[in-house]
Amino acid sequence: MQRALKGLGVLTSIVMLLVLLGGALVTKTESGAGCGDSWPLCHGELIPSEITPELVIELSHRVVSGLAGILVLLLAVSSWILIGYKRETKFLSSLSFFFLILQALIGAAAVKWGQSDAVLALHFGISLISFASVLLLTLLIFEVDKKFDAESLIIDKRMKFHMIGIISYCYIVVYTGAFVRHKEASLACPNWPMCSNRPYGLPATLHEWIQMGHRFAAALIFIWVAIAAYKAFKYYKHQKVVYYGWMIAFVLITMQVMSGALVVLTGLNLAVALAHALIISCLFGVLSYFILLISRNKINRQAQLNKNKKVI
Numbered sequence: 001m002q003r004a005l006k007g008l009g010v011l012t013s014i015v016m017l018l019v020l021l022g023g024a025l026v027t028k029t030e031s032g033a034g035c036g037d038s039w040p041l042c043h044g045e046l047i048p049s050e051i052t053p054e055l056v057i058e059l060s061h062r063v064v065s066g067l068a069g070i071l072v073l074l075l076a077v078s079s080w081i082l083i084g085y086k087r088e089t090k091f092l093s094s095l096s097f098f099f100l101i102l103q104a105l106i107g108a109a110a111v112k113w114g115q116s117d118a119v120l121a122l123h124f125g126i127s128l129i130s131f132a133s134v135l136l137l138t139l140l141i142f143e144v145d146k147k148f149d150a151e152s153l154i155i156d157k158r159m160k161f162h163m164i165g166i167i168s169y170c171y172i173v174v175y176t177g178a179f180v181r182h183k184e185a186s187l188a189c190p191n192w193p194m195c196s197n198r199p200y201g202l203p204a205t206l207h208e209w210i211q212m213g214h215r216f217a218a219a220l221i222f223i224w225v226a227i228a229a230y231k232a233f234k235y236y237k238h239q240k241v242v243y244y245g246w247m248i249a250f251v252l253i254t255m256q257v258m259s260g261a262l263v264v265l266t267g268l269n270l271a272v273a274l275a276h277a278l279i280i281s282c283l284f285g286v287l288s289y290f291i292l293l294i295s296r297n298k299i300n301r302q303a304q305l306n307k308n309k310k311v312i
Contacts, residue, residue: 005078009138012071016131017281019068022061023127024277027181028270034058039108065104072100072134079137083144088292092137099130121178125171131281132288139289153239153293160294162228167287173221174280176214185210192264218260225253245286252283
C-alpha cells in the first residue's frame with residue numbers, strides 16, 4: 001500500500017509539472033483562444049470538427065489539467081487516510097486541491113470572459129503553489145521510511161530569514177516573468193544583459209522597462225540564493241537536508257539565469273522557454289520544502305525547551 005501511495009505521489013507531481021508546462025506552452029504559442037470562448041468544450045463541441053494547432057495545444061492542456069484534478073484528489077484522500085497522523089498531511093492535501101481548482105477556475109474565466117494581463121500573470125503563480133503542495137505531500141510520503149532525517153533539524157534565525165525571504169521574493173520574480181510573457185515583452189530587449197546598444201543600454205519603452213524590471217529582479221534573487229547557499233555550505237554541512245537543499249537551489253537558480261539569457265539570445269526558442277518555466281517550478285518546490293522544515297524547527301525547539309525544563 002505504501003509503495004502504491006509513493007507511486008501515486010510521483011505520478012501526480014509529474015502531471016502537475018506537465019500542467020505548468022502546458023500553461024506556459026499555451027501562453028507562448030498564443031493558443032489561449034484555440035477552443036474559442038467555450039469551456040470545457042472546444043467551440044461548443046465534444047469532438048471539434050475543425051482541428052488547428054492552437055486547438056490541439058489548448059485542448060491537450062485542458063485534458064492534462066483534468067487528469068491532474070483526478071490524481072490530486074486521489075492523492076489527497078489516500079494520504080489523508082494512510083498518513084493522516086503526520087502533522088502536515090491534511091493541510092497539504094487541502095491546499096493542493098484548493099489551488100488546483102482555483103487555477104482551473106481562473107483559466108476558465110479567461111476563456112469565457114477574458115482577463116487583464118496582470119490577472120493572467122497570477123495564473124502561473126497559483127499553479128506553482130498547487131504543484132509545490134503536491135510535491136511536499138509526496139515528500140511526506142517518502143519520509144515515512146525514515147531514510148533521511150528531516151524532522152530533527154535546528155535552523156538559526158538568519159537561515160530562517162533567508163528561507164522565508166527568498167521564497168516570498170521568488171514569487172514576485174515569478175509574477176514579473178509571467179507578466180513579461182502576457183505583455184509579449186519577452187523580446188522587447190534584444191540584447192543581454194543590457195537592453196540594447198543605446199548608451200548605457202537603458203530601456204526606453206514600457207515593454208523594455210517591463211523586461212528589464214524582470215531581469216533586475218532575477219539578478220537579485222540569484223545573488224540572494226548564492227549568499228544563502230554559501231552560508232549553508234559553511235555552517236550546515238552536518239544537516240544534510242538543509243545543505244543539499246541549498247546546493248540544489250543554487251544550481252537551479254544558475255540554470256534559470258542561463259535559460260533566461262538563452263530565451264533572449266535564441267529569439268524565444270520554444271524549448272528554451274519551456275525549460276525556463278520548468279526550472280523555476282523545480283526551484284519553487286525546493287524553496288517550499290524549506291518552509292516545511294522551518295515549521296518543524298519551531299516544534300523541535302519547543303520540545304527541546306520542555307525537555308530542559310524537566311531536567312532542571
